Amino acid sequence: MASQQDCRDRYALVDQLQDLAKQFRSTTGRTCEVSVSGDAGQLAPEAWLAVVRTAxxxxxxxxxxxxxxxxxxxxxxxxxxxxxxxxxTGGTSGESTGNGYGLVGMRERAELIGGTLDAGPVDEGFRVRLRVPA
Known part of the structure; x- marks a missing residue:
């Protein structure tokens, strides 16, 4: 059975992802949906931070x-x-004004805690997938 702290941590992470989605929607006027399965309250602080920063x-x-x-x-x-x-979902191509360090930084953060990150084009869009130990 999960402790009260575990439940607060789980909801804190879910709330953080929901807040990021809400900011994205209000800034861009576009859809950003969030789905969660399983118990996010089990994550160590460094894994929790990697999830939030990657999002x-x-x-x-x-x-x-x-x-x-x-x-x-x-x-x-x-x-x-x-x-x-x-x-x-892809959409139209925006300007490529970045220096490419964002993906590198996400990958390095994941590897430092024993996780992995892969990113690249899929079907008609782009995917970033982070996997961290619980």
Whole structure:
């Protein structure tokens, strides 16, 4: 049975992702949906931070590089791992004004805590997938 602290932590992470989605919607006028499965309250603080920072950077990238895209964020947690997947629908191509360090930074953050990050084009859009140990 989850402790009260675990439940607060789980809802804190879910609330943080919902807040990021709300900011994205209000800034861009586009859809950003969030789905969560499993218990996010099991994450260590560094894994929790990696999830939040990855979500922030992925939304920033979607805003910059796919200005017409809709975005979906899925957080799936199992006993030994949690995975965040942020997908966009592509849309029109935005300016490539970035220096490319965002994806590198996300990947390095994941690797420092024993996780993985892969990112790239999928179907008609782009996906960032972070997997961290629980």
């Amino acid at each position: 922030q950077e992925a939304l920033t990238n979607a805003h910059k590089h796919a200005p017409d895209a809709q975005v979906m964020m899925d957080l799936r947690c199992a006993q030994d791992w949690c995975e965040l997947e942020v997908r966009d």
